[in-house]
Amino acid sequence: MFRSKKLLWLIACSIMVGLAFVLVAQVSASMPRAMRAMDGGLWRYSVERNHNTGAVLAKISVDFADPSVAIAYKQLNQQYASSMIRKSLDQVQDVDVTLTFTSPLSWEDIVAIREETGLSIQLYTFAALNEKGEKGSLTGVAEKDSSVDMRKAIEIITSQGYRLQGVMMVRGKIPNTPDGLGKLMTDKRIYLIDLMANRVREDLLERGNLGDGLYVHTPSPFWDMDWN
Amino acid sequence: MKINKPLLAGVIAVLLLSAISVNVYAAVVKWATQAPSPRTGHNGMPDRGEFYWWNDPQGDLVWGTYVLIWDSTGINGLKNDGWDPELEYEAFKPGNPTLYCDQMQASWFWATMPNQGTYSSDECGGSVAEQWNVDLAEGSSSWQAGTEYHGLGWWVRRYWLPGEVNFTYEAEWQDDWLGKMQYNSNFDVTCGTPSGAMPGKPGCPW
Numbered sequence: 001m002f003r004s005k006k007l008l009w010l011i012a013c014s015i016m017v018g019l020a021f022v023l024v025a026q027v028s029a030s031m032p033r034a035m036r037a038m039d040g041g042l043w044r045y046s047v048e049r050n051h052n053t054g055a056v057l058a059k060i061s062v063d064f065a066d067p068s069v070a071i072a073y074k075q076l077n078q079q080y081a082s083s084m085i086r087k088s089l090d091q092v093q094d095v096d097v098t099l100t101f102t103s104p105l106s107w108e109d110i111v112a113i114r115e116e117t118g119l120s121i122q123l124y125t126f127a128a129l130n131e132k133g134e135k136g137s138l139t140g141v142a143e144k145d146s147s148v149d150m151r152k153a154i155e156i157i158t159s160q161g162y163r164l165q166g167v168m169m170v171r172g173k174i175p176n177t178p179d180g181l182g183k184l185m186t187d188k189r190i191y192l193i194d195l196m197a198n199r200v201r202e203d204l205l206e207r208g209n210l211g212d213g214l215y216v217h218t219p220s221p222f223w224d225m226d227w228n
Numbered sequence: 229m230k231i232n233k234p235l236l237a238g239v240i241a242v243l244l245l246s247a248i249s250v251n252v253y254a255a256v257v258k259w260a261t262q263a264p265s266p267r268t269g270h271n272g273m274p275d276r277g278e279f280y281w282w283n284d285p286q287g288d289l290v291w292g293t294y295v296l297i298w299d300s301t302g303i304n305g306l307k308n309d310g311w312d313p314e315l316e317y318e319a320f321k322p323g324n325p326t327l328y329c330d331q332m333q334a335s336w337f338w339a340t341m342p343n344q345g346t347y348s349s350d351e352c353g354g355s356v357a358e359q360w361n362v363d364l365a366e367g368s369s370s371w372q373a374g375t376e377y378h379g380l381g382w383w384v385r386r387y388w389l390p391g392e393v394n395f396t397y398e399a400e401w402q403d404d405w406l407g408k409m410q411y412n413s414n415f416d417v418t419c420g421t422p423s424g425a426m427p428g429k430p431g432c433p434w
Contacts, residue, residue, distance in 0.1 A: 035311060044311070046311060046312065046400075046401065048401050050351065050353075052325045052326070052351065052352055052353050053350060053351070053352070053353035054353075055350070055353075057349065059311075059312045059363075061311045061312055063367055064344075064365075064367060065367030065368065065369070066367075098345075123346075123347065125345065125346070134340065135340065135370075136338060136339065136340045136378075137338070137339050137340075137343060137346070138336060138337070138338050138339075139336065139337045139339075139345070139346040139347075140335065140336045141334065141335055141336075141348060141357070152336070153336075156336055156338060156382065157338075160338060160378070169345065171345075171347075215347075215349060217345065217347050217361070217363060218345070219344035219345055219363055219365075220344055220345050221344070221365075222344075222345075223342045223343055223344065223365050223368055223370070224342070224365070224368055224369070224370065
């Protein structure tokens with residue numbers, strides 16, 4: 001009798017431990033992915049691996065609504081850009097960049113920047129206003145040669161009752177050379193040259209967390225800037 | 229104290245079923261004329277809205293949320309939902325991302341809600357970007373309760389097969405499903421869930 005009671009307790013305890021493991025596993029699976037604070041918490045990023053493709057998506061977060069954070073983040077990027085240009089003496093490479101402009105640029109301006117710096121573009125964000133001054137953004141995927149169908153962009157914006165103001169943001173790659181990234185740094189029309197996607201890549205590589213492919217989404221403060 | 233075992237088992241079963249139903253039916257986008265119901269997911273979710281589908285057989289396929297409204301509670305919630313609140317426009321079945329993949333490719337996205345950028349991604353591994361994400365600018369001072377915000381995607385049709393598209397609100401990588409539309413092999417939409425979010429179309433069968 002005593003032995004069978006002991007056995008029953010053992011079985012019950014095993015079941016409880018098993019259930020606890022299942023519960024912990026389920027809770028872990030539904031918990032938010034890890035967030036990593038960078039540069040003393042000035043900005044942060046979080047990552048998620050796509051189980052279907054093996055690719056890793058990383059998202060950067062910056063509190064642009066806080067002016068002191070926005071200024072410090074901009075300065076951080078300037079310092080990092082200078083260090084990347086110095087690195088080009090040893091190794092020239094195309095680095096990820098997100099450009100936010102001080103005010104909307106014309107398509108001709110963008111083409112000129114591309115030709116002068118070697119910037120290749122993957123995404124364009126156009127700014128548009130309606131008669132009430134309300135804002136709308138149109139993002140388009142660029143062709144392999146960095147071009148985009150401007151006729152289509154204007155057609156979409158007009159169909160929504162808005163008018164095109166210009167390009168407020170682009171995402172792409174730039175050579176880390178004085179003639180590439182260096183030229184962008186002296187262009188007063190650019191409000192923010194965001195290079196932190198490269199910091200995320202370096203950080204993930206150091207930690208051995210790079211997946212089969214990495215895309216880093218970099219936020220831009222373009223919405224709350226003047227579009228006139 | 230005596231424990232009523234059948235009663236205890238019943239309570240546990242009800243609790244488990246409630247948890248499952250919350251996960252499956254957490255839809256808060258509603259036809260704008262319906263009364264709001266309590267939120268079931270994140271605090272920053274939109275309160276109500278209306279889906280949109282425009283199929284020009286010769287040209288554009290456009291779908292998204294033509295009406296998306298946050299109330300003041302939702303806008304306050306956006307600021308407190310942790311990091312990275314986003315809207316996802318998914319041209320596949322999120323619960324089974326091998327279904328309906330590669331049938332449409334993202335090309336343009338139009339947004340009138342304060343955002344920090346929009347990006348497309350390949351969610352199925354077929355080298356086709358079948359999802360648009362809108363990174364909501366939770367800290368922006370230009371959010372307004374009761375405003376009708378628009379979020380519309382332009383898509384390139386690749387395979388003319390029946391399928392479905394889904395809408396999701398996400399914060400801290402956690403998804404709250406907002407609803408879906410199903411379409412036939414002509415890319416004509418056949419239904420919308422929740423019922424009423426797609427005016428004139430009944431709710432989709434599960």
